[in-house]
Amino acid sequence: MEAPLQTEMVELVPNGKHLEGLFPAATPMAGNPRVVGPGRSCEGEGFLQKNPGKEPHFTDFEGKTSFGMSVFNLSNAIMGSGILGLAYGMANTGIVLFLFLLTAVALLSSYSIHLLLKSSGVVGIRAYEQLGYRAFGTPGKLAAALAITLQNIGAMSSYLYIIKSELPLVIQTFLNLEEKTSDWYMNGNYLVVLVSVSIILPLALMRQLGYLGYSSGFSLSCMVFFLIAVIYKKFQVPCPLPPNFTNVTGNSSHAEVVRGEAQLPVDAEAAAFCTPSYFMLNTQTAYTIPIMAFAFVCHPEVLPIYTELRDPSKRKMQHISNLSIAVMYAMYFLAALFGYLTFYGGVESELLHTYIRVDPFDVLILCVRVAVLTAVTLTVPIVLFPVRRAIQQILFQNQEFSWPRHVLIAVTLLVCINLLVIFAPNILGIFGVIGATSAPCLIFIFPGIFYFRIVPTEKEPGRSTPKILALCFAMLGLLLMTMSLSFIIIDWVSGTGQHRGSH
Template identity: 70%
Template sequence: MEPAQSEMSILPNGKSHDLAEEIFDDPEGATAESEEFLPTGGGKKPVRFTDFEGKTSFGMSVFNLGNAIMGSGILGLSFAMANTGILLFLFLLTAVALLSLYSVHLMLKSAGVVGIRAYEQLGQRAFGTPGKMAAGIAITLQNVGAMSSYLYIVKSEFPLVIQAFLKADDTSSEWYLNGNYLVVLVSVCIILPLALMKQIGYLGYTSGFSLSCMVFFLTAVIYKRFQIPCPFEDYTSNVTDVHTVSNISLVDHGHAYHNAHMDDDSHCGPRLFTINSQTAYTIPILAFAFVCHPEVLPIYTELRNPTQKRMQNVSNVSILIMYTMYFLAALFGYLTFYDKVESELLHTYSRIDPFDTLILCVRLAVLTAVTLTVPIVLFPVRRAIQQMVFPTSAFNWLRHVAIALIILTFINMLVIFAPNILGIFGIIGATSAPCLIFIFPAAFYIRIIPKDKEPMNSTPKIVAMAFAALGVLFMFMSLSFIIIDWTTGSSNAGGGH
């Protein structure tokens, strides 16, 4: 289908109708949304993708999109700042946030022209079946990789948190200290019930709680900035009984320690601009800090009184909140440890005091936030599978539940039996993420927006082409760093989202 034809449809009465005009006349976009892709229900009012009218409030939609953006990558942003400097980090973070907003704008404008609110069907409208399959496969791979990384965090970190709280011995073989059991327990008791909900909008409550956990994390990072002296000592290497570390007060001993190590505080100062061997590795991490694009259109579908402007405002508020949290977490984490910060911020705190109750609570809060993000990420995968395999079928509870069970079972098996699979998903993420964020939105926009409204040589389409080219650049950059890491045996390129 040529892009110029995508704005027109033939109604049952044989008249030609402009879909773009219809959407502006009908903010709900119900009639347009049913064209070619949705059943009309035998002459009744056309149904939406989820067979219900959007009822999710603006605030709940912000929570859901914010939770989709927020990932474990926030733990590595202080390390990124240490290798870029405060000003360069702020510039890069701002640029990425603006690029993400522009990407969402392209998606929403394309969806508004053709009345479609599913990523895969935008692909079909732009490039036919290959476009739909490419979008569906990219969403599936990207989100399965994200869910696997989240559950791998649960598997590796949850036993350590329980062990620290219980002061259990390292050699303890209790079942509740086995990460494999814990990841299955969390999947069955928490993730699966949430993933079985019919609408993603209902997850707004758990998303709000998840974001509250990350606010707690941010508060603790800011608080610790004023509690930990610089230079700090790795106390765990200087005590015979590691359990006695919990009795050490960094505040009490900080002054004496500082006096004893005055010649070792050369690193205790912020750098505004830094270029080193690690700097290039941080750029892909920041580039994917706002990955949420597979979730944008499902959230748009369920938004109450959905309009392009309203959904754009949801995206603006979500990205602004995450931008603020990202910068504050990176800044205060960096100002605590400076160039001694590790690629995983919480590990740096544990080096000082592995039994610090506040940091243990923070680790538990981060685990909770990561766990509650999994159902949000699972919804687009299920939708992508349904669009690829059952594109014309009405909603069915059995299929809805079965797909969720299969996805979670598959991910649990990966996490339990193939822990090194994260390296493979690093490659997948380096290819699928640029496609979902940069290349696909730009390509769909160029194909879907009619040429008579925006010619190929128009400024918006030239900018969109440059945006797609930027995505290709990020893809090759990320793949290059991963390959360099594999060939050199290092692990410099940290994970992103």
Template identity: 60%
Template structure:
């Protein structure tokens, strides 16, 4: 349901007036026109404070992508990585600016509805498909973490070698967790208390960051082997520290794996489908206030990502894996606690991610049908089976980050917001060849190039076998 500002009456000229009132630039001025009341996003006034909105959007940004950032730094270099991360953060903030501008024109509060307003029914289908693809990728990354980390945790607690018992293998355990824990939660009709797991997830990732920093100072440089790969019956010696040239940071480097790293960074900043719902709930909603929420959230996540990547890379250097948590000792008590915390967070987050996929599928495939338990259950089962099969056969989490980061991430961050802006902002206000629309067009073209180049190099790696040769 589209929520229209009554002052607009659904007409573009009045929308143009609302747009003029709402548009205050990417870094908006604090001096509204004299005698004019600033335009509001909609009549509905949310009750969520500025601080809580920052927390909610930070939760939406934070995800499993943080585990792959040290790998991204290893294949770009410290300075190049930080520069790329900053660019993606700034571009993500600009993208939110485009979304908020479009929302200010038409008074719509959902990503899918903006797609319908910009491109008609086809636009709604395209947007819903992209969001479903991204959430399926997020579910896959969470289940892959369960697949790779749960055997290590159980093996450590039981003093058993996970490789020696079929019921401790990752593929078996991820199916058991999906059936016994995730499926019952996914069958709930409403999210309810599951919405609070986003806070748990952010807390766990903060714990992960603190542990990564602490372990850097405790271990120094760890090169030469991955202790988790050593059997439980072997004697684990002290970490190998500073024995060769591997313990030297690369400030700038380019290799074939770099085309996995940029999608990993893009994947880590996707939050755009949640921006407009958070905007709706914001107390005293305005474009300036919501842009400030976005800037603070993205800035905080940039700092967290940069610290995690830097300290993780400076611990393992070029030997770091795409799933950094897998690099630490299986028998370290602190890392065991981190693994347990991360496993709890991702297990409880999978049903939360599944809900919007099922809602989108029901709206697309059964828009006029009443709620049906058989359909509700069937969609959840099909999604979980599909994602489990995907996770079982994908060799590394890097491939999940790479594919989703090269397809849905540039679509949600670059391409769709620019299309919305070009189609929704009235030509009476911004002519087609105005600087702002040319800027938005270039932004969308950048997203298309980013998608094409990343996918092209990944497919080339798969075709030549480099992906499997470098996989862990």
């Protein structure tokens, strides 16, 4: 069925004209008032549909999501647990180098979305997998769907791992227990299943992504609270931590633990230790670049959000993307800066753990942990949507929407991810490989090569500046993938990776 649909698409573009800029608010193309289409509602298809009496649309429903809700959804898709590790990244790069790298990655991510949107506008497709099919046929479609599935399953699993590990500790703190008990509500496996069934599944069953804008806004509010707490704590925690340090809650400090494990200096070395570094290169610096790159992964969600946007246009969606990236850029930098300026070289790979070691019963940090748990819980349904769409593109293309199938895919995905989180003894290495392969593909490689193949040569020759830049962009992705996989393999061989903890 795919080949005839592509033929119909070509017929809609007479005399070398393209569909870029054609959206629901646009008028029919001159010389071809009758839109040719499959004539039925296809789940996941990005082609123009035949719909008498209405303006042509890319999908089988009219987008209803506002500009603000779209910003919330995309920002929530960008925001991840990686924000907890950025202070550690700054401690291994210095403030200036960290700011330079973060700025470069944010700009490259925005450029990558520009390539996706322009490719989408040329052929009238708003599905990542279909862009792959348009560029390279079935292999391209399968490669894109596989990358999206692996990346997002890895992301969802990491979020559920945070719930599994953090929620029992939060409950233990709420109950003021010195040690964990054997009760079911202190068992992370039971809690992650309970959260998945009661919160994540109902949100994941919604048909349209735009309805999650409210939960996305609340999730972002939780992360803003986290940022405010990090800034506040900078002025409450002295440097270096004295042995008898007592914080604002009145609980005695566990500074000796921090001093012993993080090797905080004392006396003569204190002044040097509490001086920030602006530029630093060490063995851990190379890990900061992939961490930053993965922190801006949102590309599988861009085209679904674009599809559901009210009165969509390429320029409007690019503004949404730029605003979302700018907001996350500011939050990432501020969280990293103030977290680093609080503990300097003593910061751990997960920032919250450093605060917990200072005082595990700090009320503010307890609230922050609850906020982070809420944020990652509400992010899982956003990340699940592109995975379900990828599965539909591979297995159920050209079929009408079906609620039983829609529900079955969501339930199956959540069951598989829960089983992975519960029974896998250690999947950090698997996550590392997934992140080092799928993220560079989705951010750098696929957008660059799709753009090169899809944009016609009569519009932009193969040696034109935009296409050369797109190829260079794809080559940069290959370089990052090679570098990331090399460091992971070196870590596996040497065993040094276990000392850094997870990000």
